[in-house]
Amino acid sequence: MTRKELNLAIFEGTADRVLWQPRLETWISHHRANGTFPERYRDMDNFEIYDALGASVRYAASAGLERYEEPDDIERGSEQHGNHYITTVRTPSGEIRTGHQDIWEDGKLKNRRIVDFPVKTPQDLRVLTDVVERGQFRANLETFQKAADAVGHRAEPTMFLSSSGFTELIKHQCGLPGTYYLLYDHQAAVEEYLEACDRRDDRMIDAAIELPCRIFNLGDHATNEFTPPPILKRYLLPRWQHISDRLHEHGRYVHSHWDGNSVLMLPYLQETRLDAVESLTPEPMGDMTLEQMKEAVQDKMVVLDLIRAIDFLPNFPVNELLDFVKRVIDMFAPKLILGISDEISQVGEIEKVEAISELVDKICGLAE
Numbered sequence: 001m002t003r004k005e006l007n008l009a010i011f012e013g014t015a016d017r018v019l020w021q022p023r024l025e026t027w028i029s030h031h032r033a034n035g036t037f038p039e040r041y042r043d044m045d046n047f048e049i050y051d052a053l054g055a056s057v058r059y060a061a062s063a064g065l066e067r068y069e070e071p072d073d074i075e076r077g078s079e080q081h082g083n084h085y086i087t088t089v090r091t092p093s094g095e096i097r098t099g100h101q102d103i104w105e106d107g108k109l110k111n112r113r114i115v116d117f118p119v120k121t122p123q124d125l126r127v128l129t130d131v132v133e134r135g136q137f138r139a140n141l142e143t144f145q146k147a148a149d150a151v152g153h154r155a156e157p158t159m160f161l162s163s164s165g166f167t168e169l170i171k172h173q174c175g176l177p178g179t180y181y182l183l184y185d186h187q188a189a190v191e192e193y194l195e196a197c198d199r200r201d202d203r204m205i206d207a208a209i210e211l212p213c214r215i216f217n218l219g220d221h222a223t224n225e226f227t228p229p230p231i232l233k234r235y236l237l238p239r240w241q242h243i244s245d246r247l248h249e250h251g252r253y254v255h256s257h258w259d260g261n262s263v264l265m266l267p268y269l270q271e272t273r274l275d276a277v278e279s280l281t282p283e284p285m286g287d288m289t290l291e292q293m294k295e296a297v298q299d300k301m302v303v304l305d306l307i308r309a310i311d312f313l314p315n316f317p318v319n320e321l322l323d324f325v326k327r328v329i330d331m332f333a334p335k336l337i338l339g340i341s342d343e344i345s346q347v348g349e350i351e352k353v354e355a356i357s358e359l360v361d362k363i364c365g366l367a368e
Helices: 003-012 025-034 046-053 122-134 141-154 165-173 176-185 187-208 229-249 266-272 290-297 318-332 350-363
Strands: 065-069 075-081 084-091 094-105 108-116 135-139 158-160 215-222 253-258 276-278 302-308 336-341
Touching: 003 141, 003 215, 003 336, 025 046, 046 141, 046 350, 065 187, 084 122, 094 122, 122 135, 122 187, 135 187, 165 176, 165 187, 165 215, 165 229, 176 187, 187 229, 215 229, 229 253, 229 266, 266 290, 290 302, 290 318, 302 318, 318 336, 318 350
Parallel strands: 158 215, 215 253, 253 276, 276 302, 302 336
Antiparallel strands: 065 135, 075 084, 084 094, 094 108
C-alpha cells in the first residue's frame, strides 16, 4: 500500500495501520535558508526528505482553487515607514488600515506582526464585508493535477478551504479582545459579516467540488480562548455541520484545525459532523489528556497529529517521546494520521522524526 492509498483508506475506515505524516516545511525552509541542513539532507528537495523518512506529505497538493474578486473595485496599497509596514484596503464602504511591526536580522525580514488591527467599528466591518462579498472562486483542474502528480504516491491531496469568519476576525482583523468588544457592542453588524462569510464558503465549495480532491481542511484554529462553548455553539457548530453535509453529499472528507487549549470544545466534536480533527495538542503543551481526546472522538473520527511539538526540543528525552508515540498509536489506530501538533519548529531535532519513522516501521510498517 502506498502512502497515498493509506491516507485515503484511513478516512474511508478500511485501514489497518498508521500513516506517519509530520509537517516539516517550516523546519526545512529554515535550515535551507540558513545553510544548516544535516549533511545527509543537504542535496535533497522537500519530497526527497519526506521519502528518506518514509513520511507522507499533508498539504503539498493544496492547489487548483483560485480566488478572484468581482466586481473588481477594491483598491489596495502599502507603505513602509522604517520598521512599520502599513497596508490599506479601500472599498465603496470606506478604507481600513493595518499596522505591522517588522523584525529584521542581517538585512532580512524575519517576522511581520500586526500591531494595529484594521477593524474597530461597524463601519470598518462593512469595508471588510465588501471584501468578503466580492470573493469568487473557480476550479483550475490543470493546476490541481500538476500538484497532485508532483506529490504522487506520497499522499492523497488535501486542500485548504477557509477559516471561519469568526476566527479570521480574531487572527487578522480585530484581535481577540477587539473581536469580543465588537461582538458585545455591535452583535448585528458582526453577524451580518459572518453571514457574508458563510455565503463565501458556499461559493468556495461550489468550485472545490469541481476538483477530484477528496480531503479538505478548514484552518479554523479553534481554541478555548478563541471559540469557547457559547461562541462555538452559536457560530462555529452550524458552519461545520453545513460544510460537512455539503462535502459528504459529494463523497468528500473534511477536518478542522483545533490547536492549543481545546478541552472545553471536545464534548462538541461528535456534533460537528466533521470526519476528523487536526492538531489536538496533548498536555502539557495543550490542556487535554489523550484519554479525554479518545473519549471525544471514540472510534468514529480520524485524528491527525497528536505528538507535541515541544517533544522535539533538545531537552525532551527521545525515549520518553517514543513511549508517548506508542501510547498514541495504541489508543487511536487505525483512525490515526500520526503527526506533530502543530509542526516541528526550526530548532526541533530531526533525529527524533527519524526515530519515529523507525518506530512506526517496526510497529506496523511504513507505507511505500
